[in-house]
Amino acid sequence: MATEPTTTPQTLTSELALQMYEQMRRIRSFEERVNDLYRSAKMPGLAHLYIGEEAVAVGVCSALHRDDYITSTHRGHGHCLAKGASIERMFCELLGKEAGYCHGKGGSMHIADHEHGNLGANAIVGGSTGIATGAAFSAKSRRTGQVAVCFFGEGALGQGVLYEVMNMASLWQLPVIYVCEQNFYNEYTHYSETTAGEVAARPAAFGIPEEEVDGQDVRAVFDAACRAVERARSGGGPAFLTCATYRFHGHHVGDIDRGYYRSKDEEEQWRRRDPVEILAAWLVDRGIADRSKLERVDENLAAEIAAAADAALEAPYPDPREVNEHVYA
Amino acid sequence: MATEPTTTPQTLTSELALQMYEQMRRIRSFEERVNDLYRSAKMPGLAHLYIGEEAVAVGVCSALHRDDYITSTHRGHGHCLAKGASIERMFCELLGKEAGYCHGKGGSMHIADHEHGNLGANAIVGGSTGIATGAAFSAKSRRTGQVAVCFFGEGALGQGVLYEVMNMASLWQLPVIYVCEQNFYNEYTHYSETTAGEVAARPAAFGIPEEEVDGQDVRAVFDAACRAVERARSGGGPAFLTCATYRFHGHHVGDIDRGYYRSKDEEEQWRRRDPVEILAAWLVDRGIADRSKLERVDENLAAEIAAAADAALEAPYPDPREVNEHVYA
Amino acid sequence: MSTPSTRALPKQHEGTREISLAQAVNEALAEELRRDPMVFVVGEDVAEAGTPFKVLSGLVEEFGPERVLDAPISEAGITGLGLGAAMTGMRPVVDIMFGDFVTLVMDQLANQAAKVHYMSGGNLRAPLTVRTTLGATRRSAAQHSQSLHAWLAHVPGLKVAVPATPYDAKGLLKTAIRDDNPVVVFEDKMMYSTKGLVPNEEYTLPLGSAEVKREGEDVTLVATSSMVYVALDAAAELERAGISAEVVDPRTLVPLDRATIVGSVQKTGRAIVVDEGHRSYGASAELAALIAEDAFWHLDAPVRRAAALDVPVPFSPVLEDETVPTAESVFELAKALVGKP
Amino acid sequence: MSTPSTRALPKQHEGTREISLAQAVNEALAEELRRDPMVFVVGEDVAEAGTPFKVLSGLVEEFGPERVLDAPISEAGITGLGLGAAMTGMRPVVDIMFGDFVTLVMDQLANQAAKVHYMSGGNLRAPLTVRTTLGATRRSAAQHSQSLHAWLAHVPGLKVAVPATPYDAKGLLKTAIRDDNPVVVFEDKMMYSTKGLVPNEEYTLPLGSAEVKREGEDVTLVATSSMVYVALDAAAELERAGISAEVVDPRTLVPLDRATIVGSVQKTGRAIVVDEGHRSYGASAELAALIAEDAFWHLDAPVRRAAALDVPVPFSPVLEDETVPTAESVFELAKALVGKP
Numbered sequence A, B: 001m002a003t004e005p006t007t008t009p010q011t012l013t014s015e016l017a018l019q020m021y022e023q024m025r026r027i028r029s030f031e032e033r034v035n036d037l038y039r040s041a042k043m044p045g046l047a048h049l050y051i052g053e054e055a056v057a058v059g060v061c062s063a064l065h066r067d068d069y070i071t072s073t074h075r076g077h078g079h080c081l082a083k084g085a086s087i088e089r090m091f092c093e094l095l096g097k098e099a100g101y102c103h104g105k106g107g108s109m110h111i112a113d114h115e116h117g118n119l120g121a122n123a124i125v126g127g128s129t130g131i132a133t134g135a136a137f138s139a140k141s142r143r144t145g146q147v148a149v150c151f152f153g154e155g156a157l158g159q160g161v162l163y164e165v166m167n168m169a170s171l172w173q174l175p176v177i178y179v180c181e182q183n184f185y186n187e188y189t190h191y192s193e194t195t196a197g198e199v200a201a202r203p204a205a206f207g208i209p210e211e212e213v214d215g216q217d218v219r220a221v222f223d224a225a226c227r228a229v230e231r232a233r234s235g236g237g238p239a240f241l242t243c244a245t246y247r248f249h250g251h252h253v254g255d256i257d258r259g260y261y262r263s264k265d266e267e268e269q270w271r272r273r274d275p276v277e278i279l280a281a282w283l284v285d286r287g288i289a290d291r292s293k294l295e296r297v298d299e300n301l302a303a304e305i306a307a308a309a310d311a312a313l314e315a316p317y318p319d320p321r322e323v324n325e326h327v328y329a
Numbered sequence C, D: 001m002s003t004p005s006t007r008a009l010p011k012q013h014e015g016t017r018e019i020s021l022a023q024a025v026n027e028a029l030a031e032e033l034r035r036d037p038m039v040f041v042v043g044e045d046v047a048e049a050g051t052p053f054k055v056l057s058g059l060v061e062e063f064g065p066e067r068v069l070d071a072p073i074s075e076a077g078i079t080g081l082g083l084g085a086a087m088t089g090m091r092p093v094v095d096i097m098f099g100d101f102v103t104l105v106m107d108q109l110a111n112q113a114a115k116v117h118y119m120s121g122g123n124l125r126a127p128l129t130v131r132t133t134l135g136a137t138r139r140s141a142a143q144h145s146q147s148l149h150a151w152l153a154h155v156p157g158l159k160v161a162v163p164a165t166p167y168d169a170k171g172l173l174k175t176a177i178r179d180d181n182p183v184v185v186f187e188d189k190m191m192y193s194t195k196g197l198v199p200n201e202e203y204t205l206p207l208g209s210a211e212v213k214r215e216g217e218d219v220t221l222v223a224t225s226s227m228v229y230v231a232l233d234a235a236a237e238l239e240r241a242g243i244s245a246e247v248v249d250p251r252t253l254v255p256l257d258r259a260t261i262v263g264s265v266q267k268t269g270r271a272i273v274v275d276e277g278h279r280s281y282g283a284s285a286e287l288a289a290l291i292a293e294d295a296f297w298h299l300d301a302p303v304r305r306a307a308a309l310d311v312p313v314p315f316s317p318v319l320e321d322e323t324v325p326t327a328e329s330v331f332e333l334a335k336a337l338v339g340k341p
């Protein structure tokens, strides 16, 4: 898989750039299908689409080893795929099927993929910040050289526990990278109404180095992530990346009428900064790939996604008796 | 009472300076008596002595109106007295007597004195930060011109809720002053082991102006408090004062052998910066009072304290049936 | 008695109209905001968005952003702020979007709000209202489906309301706001569109007054929140099987109307408690223990409990549906208890 | 059976020695720290200070500051950190200084630790141990005296231990640390100096196994944590009054050894649950409801509860002493229940 390098790449090779393109496209197509499934009432519950933010997950996860840890959020499909998850098992989980990553028990907001170090999406805003910090503590204690990445939206800046664990991460120089996905909205409220001062000053208050990154440019994200990961891995302690990005869709699949909280105009401006397109243009510009090659990638992915979704739709539900399993290990 | 100005004084008159001296002395003598009561097993539970930190409470509260709010901590006797509480009712409360501020239900860690705007000591570290911020919200909403002061030890910098409410205080420009009593220890652990980065950067992360103050110099505290209070009262929003100070005694009355966490040498150095002495020297130096005048103040206070303690020791306990009263209003 | 399937429980009031539970909550808030300038609402996405459940729609337009405040995602902070405002003369209504997030405010509620009046010997008071949700089967998985009312009910100093109908929701919420104590109101999020009759004129309901939602002779179903409908559906089914079930809705867990509950069981001799919290150490345990103790000499059979399984709420519909009491499961339990084959 | 007044319950082991409950906890931690390099302890003032109760004295000296960590005053953060470490191969023991502070970690425990195994379909696990306290009468007032074990016991996915003796405390804590699930251990802070016999050799105790601490015929006293001593003292007094009381200690609330509890009541026909949590919606309610349901046909009288008053714990000794069950109050309750004048 494109997202399972076994050593941290320090430079962006053509091959890696192409893998990133494919991975971003995979997330995009996966989520478009998720949206369809929801709209056609085939998917239970809700889902929070990552479309528009793909460069963050892919840029960061491309800087990670397979056994590095991540923790994720309610908007977690992108993180999960970027860390190496299988599309079909993800579809199965989102549909509540037995073959899903969590045997249908987790769903969209709780997908975990322990095989790739994904310690789980989390439906409590800020809820995984402790877990990520603890995983970093564990990596340091066990001297494994692993790092932990904690993804969260800027809304999590409202949760006190983030500050509690950043303090410990800094005190104990833990190999954890806090990745703030700054998409400017906490659900239906603009972050400026909920966030005093400068975001960058928050980690700085705990002595954690912070970097602001263009979250639509996967190469920029990758670069910043590589620096942070390298420092963390070599004992240099935590880092905080603020990646400015935008969710092209609503807060969740049902959030269609958004006019009351953000303008069409703003949406359009951001859509012009589509992370997939930005990388595609660069690939073409650099002569790494031509449009037809990229189209082939897209087509292959479309087929892959279609097959996986169909298989998941056909897959069986868990036996109702499984409800009592896995309460205790 | 010295501590109940009806308008905020902007300059330190001789009269006010003398009142501050008296108030600091009152706290000192009160607490020395509390320590005796504990040592002679006449006081139930524990108490956390404020001795050594008197300039913080007195300096800040001298800048407040009677109806301004404060919230206090487990180390709260100083705040309570500085805001205007009666010694006898405090002794009664500490002894669990009916005539105490809370009819004996609160004790040392929960004294509240609503008549002077003291919304209560709090035995949860950081536990009153929300209350103070909400009182400021209320003052602003009700347009009363009141301000709220939130006293806490630097240990409360570990509690996430502090950051949650500082964010709101800044967003909504609430008239709240966070007073961090930086006495360098969280119980038996030095703050440098628990606190990453610079204390000053914590409020700054939320756009709250911060000032570092010599907490042993009541005049410096008073000055800084006046500025913060004035700004808050006139709509300028919150402030954060870090007052460097030291508890001369143990974490609580039973903490006698402190060698394992702080040195005698350090204790002695700080004792040389006794806030009561610093002010006394200044008063004498300025010719505002001579030593014999100050001694008379001390003697009067000694008599006042002795009488109050004796009365409290004689005072009746609550009727056991009161246990079921005041659960609901 | 109405057919429970309409989810509308008519009240015998002159001049009633049918509204949804969401509307009932909205009206209660609007009326209290209008009535008392000290009332305000604070919570995440409560203003323009009117909450994700759209329960507060229109309030910010009428009362402005200074009385209907969008807050940061800071449940503990918001609740603490509400408490401080309550202690200084205001009557805040704090909106905690999902009941699962009470995990984040237990210190502010249990250590602070609940105790302030007592610890101050009666000198301070905390007229704080917290509105939040409970209830599963929305396919929202383990962290958005819990019914944690038992935790709050265990804390002396807090009052806890679990209204089931628009009528109760409106009347109890208005009383909660006027009450001088912290009150936590749990609304089942699956019930927001449930319709019911409310009087045209203003009214309030006392806290601590249970209601017999259906009269019966053979067995008492003590049901909370949306489980009232489950119980009513079961009762309808039981009637067809020749069993007459009485449905008692405590409406508030604290204060608890012990007399009405125990009185009903003393009449019927049999009881099932139906509650959507987890079974073990849940609200159903208190209600069952109370009945077993106070109606002991009248009981013809053990008190049974129908509650949520002791498992985190799973996402998959086929699993989630197993976790909550249903009309069928309550029907079966009652039939067995009454001993009719 | 020993005289309860010594607070020592001898076990029939070869080669025993008498240690305090604090020592028992200390030994359990030291042994597990020695045995498994993945075990570590984190909490406020746990290292050089060895906690305010001095329970952990000497551990940092033996195991170093990397395995016995002084943490900031960040209960939620520490617990979250412990959870993350647990999910990635370690076996953390998180020290929450006072049980009253579990208010601050309910999200980390109930929404995160308790659910991680289930939500991941069994792929992740959280072998996290949380040690904290319960118990009043220390004149510590409302925020340092609570017994909140019922909250944790209500959360599926958590296990909850409430040991009463040094023997139980040591054996259960060692098992908790080795258990692959989150376990919360509540120790009564008034009990740290309570002495009891433990075997010289290493041992562990299973979670979910109640113990009959005293055998009797007329009434069962189901007692938790330090209430075991209250029950034993009451039983001694009852014996003098001609009533034979059996004392059953569940030792863990989750898992709960229903068979032993119910079996005892089926034998005696009468039961009193003695627990230091608040009465309403407390652990005593679950135990009473369980007995009332499963031993119904054997009961000669209603199940009674002796629990803490439903009031915040007051500071004043004359008030605080009113709030908790005492040997006298349990004795009176039992005498009335058994019907001897």
Ligand SMILES: Cc1ncc(C[n+]2csc(CCOP(=O)(O)OP(=O)(O)O)c2C)c(N)n1
Residues within 6 Å of the ligand: A074, A075, A123, A124, A125, A126, A152, A153, A154, A155, A156, A181, A183, A184, A185, A186, A187, A251, C044, C073, C075, C097, C101, C104
């Ligand atoms: C503790 C908590 N409070 C509230 C919510 C409800 N909620 C879900 S997502 C969300 C907004 C999150 O915004 P942000 O963190 O910026 O992430 P984004 O959705 O923008 O990716 C809120 C308030 C929650 N899940 N958890």
Ligand SMILES: Cc1ncc(C[n+]2csc(CCOP(=O)(O)OP(=O)(O)O)c2C)c(N)n1
Residues within 6 Å of the ligand: B048, B074, B075, B123, B124, B125, B126, B152, B153, B154, B155, B156, B181, B183, B184, B185, B186, B187, B251, D044, D073, D075, D097, D101, D104
């Ligand atoms: C939430 C919480 N955690 C832990 C404690 C136990 N405790 C009481 S005082 C204290 C240290 C407080 O240090 P600081 O805030 O600096 O205040 P100081 O005692 O130095 O005045 C601790 C850890 C508590 N009361 N509340």
Ligand SMILES: [Mg+2]
Residues within 6 Å of the ligand: A153, A154, A155, A181, A182, A183, A184, A185, A186, A187
């Ligand atoms: Mg966002």
Ligand SMILES: [Mg+2]
Residues within 6 Å of the ligand: B153, B154, B155, B181, B182, B183, B184, B185, B186, B187
């Ligand atoms: Mg300190």
